[in-house]
Amino acid sequence: MNPSTRTELRRLPQRGSREWRTIIRILDAGFLAHVGFCIDTQPFVIPTLYGRNGDKLYLHGSAASRMLRELEHGIAACVTVTLVDGLVAARSAFHHSMNYRSAVAFGTARKIADPGQKVECLRVISEHLIAGRWTGVREPSKQELDATTVLEFTIQEASAKARMGPPVDDEHDYELPVWAGVIPLEMRAKPPVPDEKLMERVVLPECIRRFAARFSAE
């Protein structure tokens, strides 16, 4: 990690962290990233799934995707992952806030050309999303691999921010008869919905059950 002004935490430094363990905990808890890049002076922010291995994030998609076609040139990119933990209702409008964890990673990407390496990167993304799924499904054909672009984004620099806990009000506001507290929010899975065209006697695999449970735990 190479700290610069990009990750300078200007305000509330007590909410910020450049600690790598904190950053990867957020990256590993999430699965949706918002990827930013610039074409001339125009920013684009595109949501995408990802996987992580060390300081590399793997992105994939159609070979026709504009985002991937721009990023594969090695232009500067920003990958942000945000986990929402709750809304914080204070006694004053001013102190309302959100409980969250976010990681902002800067770096550049390169295209993975080697088909074997490409499959390995797709496996990393798949395992990041639903651990154990990869071995149970049909693997990519040559044609499918050719239609897929895989990028390896190297995190050159990153920072994390988080807020947790109850509202913090001004001292004199604690005497106001206003309800204050936290409304916890979380991503939850509902029971898996089997495809109507499922073959007979195909049961819900353990990996899907575990995935759903991961988002049902407290």
Add this chain to the structure above:
Amino acid sequence: MNPSTRTELRRLPQRGSREWRTIIRILDAGFLAHVGFCIDTQPFVIPTLYGRNGDKLYLHGSAASRMLRELEHGIAACVTVTLVDGLVAARSAFHHSMNYRSAVAFGTARKIADPGQKVECLRVISEHLIAGRWTGVREPSKQELDATTVLEFTIQEASAKARMGPPVDDEHDYELPVWAGVIPLEMRAKPPVPDEKLMERVVLPECIRRFAARFSAE
């Protein structure tokens, strides 16, 4: 709306839409945006809360926030809102996907200077988050208003993308004995946690109850 190549939907145009009603439905269902901007060629993607009024999105934060200080100069910005609806498990690795709705809005922001207008914009953000909360809390003091920057982002152009429904597999893959289906995901509220320092006899207000219910409905 002024369509250009920024919102050209390159792939899967059946998943894309420039219809305004579709876009605002996504913006109104979400409350967290990822805001992109460029400093020189470096993109930044920062999560932030927002409110909407017509084709304006309101953003706010500390007057010291780098994001707000950059955006108030009227540089090009991209505001993206993504709602995750589920993971799609197909019979092949290739056809795995995500059910989601996203809106990508391009435009520029201006700083709201007038204190009265500023309060009104903060009310819009507050009502977007928790409808009915604003009238029940202490309103911003002059000092708090001075410490807060409010930006009005005008949507010049926007597009929406969505995927829903079951996996779509290759014809010959339907004969594989592989479980396929959708794992629905949603943002859920858990019961509100009152602040420990709450005054006696202060009960949970209706607006918080409604907010929590909004995220508990099927």
